[in-house]
Amino acid sequence: MSVRVRIPTILRTYTGGDSEVTAEGATLAEVLDHLDANYAGIKGRILDEDGKLRRFVNVYVNNDDVRFEQELATPTPAGAEVSVIPAVAGGC
Amino acid sequence: MSAVVTESPETTKPGLREGAFGNATALSCRECGHQVALGPFYACPECFGPLEISYAFPLVTREEIEAGPRNIWRYKALLPVPSDIETSPNTEPGFTRLLDAANLAAELGIAKLWVKDDSTNPTNSFKDRVVACALSAARELGSTVFACPSTGNLANAVAAAGARAGIKTVVFIPSNLEQPKQVNSAIFTENLVAVDGNYDDVNKLASEIAGEEEGWAFVNVNVRPYYAEGSKTLGYEIAEQLGWRLPDQVVIPVASGSQLTKVDKAFQELIKLGLVEDKPYRIFGAQAEGCGPVATAYKAGVDAIRPVKPDTIAKSLAIGNPADGIYVLDIARRTGGAVEEVTDEEIRAGIVLLARTEGIFTETAGGTTTAVTKKLVETGQLDPTLETVIINTGHGLKTLDSISGQVGPAATIAPSYDAFKATGL
Numbered sequence: 001m002s003v004r005v006r007i008p009t010i011l012r013t014y015t016g017g018d019s020e021v022t023a024e025g026a027t028l029a030e031v032l033d034h035l036d037a038n039y040a041g042i043k044g045r046i047l048d049e050d051g052k053l054r055r056f057v058n059v060y061v062n063n064d065d066v067r068f069e070q071e072l073a074t075p076t077p078a079g080a081e082v083s084v085i086p087a088v089a090g091g092c
Numbered sequence: 093m094s095a096v097v098t099e100s101p102e103t104t105k106p107g108l109r110e111g112a113f114g115n116a117t118a119l120s121c122r123e124c125g126h127q128v129a130l131g132p133f134y135a136c137p138e139c140f141g142p143l144e145i146s147y148a149f150p151l152v153t154r155e156e157i158e159a160g161p162r163n164i165w166r167y168k169a170l171l172p173v174p175s176d177i178e179t180s181p182n183t184e185p186g187f188t189r190l191l192d193a194a195n196l197a198a199e200l201g202i203a204k205l206w207v208k209d210d211s212t213n214p215t216n217s218f219k220d221r222v223v224a225c226a227l228s229a230a231r232e233l234g235s236t237v238f239a240c241p242s243t244g245n246l247a248n249a250v251a252a253a254g255a256r257a258g259i260k261t262v263v264f265i266p267s268n269l270e271q272p273k274q275v276n277s278a279i280f281t282e283n284l285v286a287v288d289g290n291y292d293d294v295n296k297l298a299s300e301i302a303g304e305e306e307g308w309a310f311v312n313v314n315v316r317p318y319y320a321e322g323s324k325t326l327g328y329e330i331a332e333q334l335g336w337r338l339p340d341q342v343v344i345p346v347a348s349g350s351q352l353t354k355v356d357k358a359f360q361e362l363i364k365l366g367l368v369e370d371k372p373y374r375i376f377g378a379q380a381e382g383c384g385p386v387a388t389a390y391k392a393g394v395d396a397i398r399p400v401k402p403d404t405i406a407k408s409l410a411i412g413n414p415a416d417g418i419y420v421l422d423i424a425r426r427t428g429g430a431v432e433e434v435t436d437e438e439i440r441a442g443i444v445l446l447a448r449t450e451g452i453f454t455e456t457a458g459g460t461t462t463a464v465t466k467k468l469v470e471t472g473q474l475d476p477t478l479e480t481v482i483i484n485t486g487h488g489l490k491t492l493d494s495i496s497g498q499v500g501p502a503a504t505i506a507p508s509y510d511a512f513k514a515t516g517l
Contacts, residue, residue: 010137060296063293
């Protein structure tokens with residue numbers, strides 16, 4: 001399952017400046033493992049020491065926030081777009 | 093939270109003028125302590141945590157502040173803005189009234205109550221404060237476009253400030269946003285972009301654009317650290333208007349939680365600078381039940397906040413995954429406050445109560461704050477014998493749709509004196 005992964009600015013040091021890379025995997029966890037095999041250390045920026053999504057990172061699979069899906073077990077079908085975005089919010 | 097020891101960052105980014113950010117020295121991660129140089133950065137490169145402004149404050153006196161203009165720039169020494177900020181066109185928000193709310197106090201059974209009324213700002217909400225600071229940062233960073241994702245207050249504030257500053261503004265809104273709200277922003281800018289999606293989709297798009305486009309300053313994304321500091325001025329003003337002292341209790345609406353954390357930061361800074369006496373104060377957060385992830389975590393006694401899908405009339409509070417929620421929990425617990433939530437029906441009743449006791453027409457966020465204050469008294473969480481301040485964040489004309497079915501004519505009569513007499517009014 002080949003997917004496209006959108007890389008935020010602060011992680012582009014790992015991807016040689018590329019804003020989008022491809023990765024393989026049937027779930028988000030597998031995609032992140034594959035990413036880390038190609039770009040060593042990038043997974044540790046997205047997941048914390050317990051292997052969970054860091055508190056201030058939002059990850060989307062085809063525009064769906066994985067926190068409302070199956071977190072790291074969220075399926076990543078072929079051709080899906082995975083976006084890693086720092087968490088920000090408006091409001092008060 | 094482990095502190096990471098980092099080398100001292102360069103205090104100025106190449107191309108920045110000396111003193112571009114006033115007495116600010118660096119951006120520091122709230123989570124891990126990592127520091128980066130002042131610039132268009134908002135997320136920690138180590139852990140994605142939020143970056144906050146660090147300062148080296150000079151000695152600041154009450155007299156110096158009091159001699160300043162009657163807007164937020166009287167506190168410029170405490171904000172990330174240059175010392176000549178007053179020479180740049182902005183909307184000059186702030187120094188709004190602190191209203192002695194005796195009628196509402198009597199209604200709620202509170203001995204002494206004030207309303208900090210930010211509905212009187214240039215575009216009728218507290219957002220003018222944060223946007224003014226963001227505009228200064230955008231200018232100093234050489235940004236050519238001033239932008240935001242928003243459903244209301246923020247869009248109005250950004251578009252108006254950009255117009256004053258003569259900088260190109262682009263405002264992104266959900267395409268299903270009510271027509272009056274679209275007009276409120278479109279009147280100030282020709283670049284209103286409607287996005288097919290909800291607010292979260294618009295926010296996500298803004299983050300992506302901010303990461304790709306050079307020269308774009310998204311107020312609540314890549315210049316967020318500077319923007320957020322603007323909310324400190326609410327805390328400074330409350331203290332100054334009370335005669336340079338801190339209130340006992342403050343009730344503040346919570347969406348992302350940023351404003352509440354900044355009022356606390358302001359009180360702490362005033363204490364450190366010796367501008368007010370150090371004393372205990374309690375900070376309470378107000379949420380809507382239809383989007384109350386922080387209140388839920390507070391009541392459950394847990395630190396982790398579970399994101400929710402918002403469903404409330406208080407749309408400006410409808411942030412399902414609040415970035416500063418954990419810090420709100422820390423502050424509420426540290427100060428002996430609480431985080432409480434109310435139903436949409438209670439929010440509407442809160443709007444009417446504030447209007448009919450104090451003549452203030454508040455938006456849904458203010459209705460939430462008023463209703464939560466009532467609930468806090470009823471449940472014994474707020475001490476009614478202590479001096480209390482509630483923050484009214486914006487004007488009710490912004491959220492007419494939420495209340496229009498609630499109020500209307502007491503009677504419809506024929507144009508005759510007899511008909512009038514029959515009403516008993």
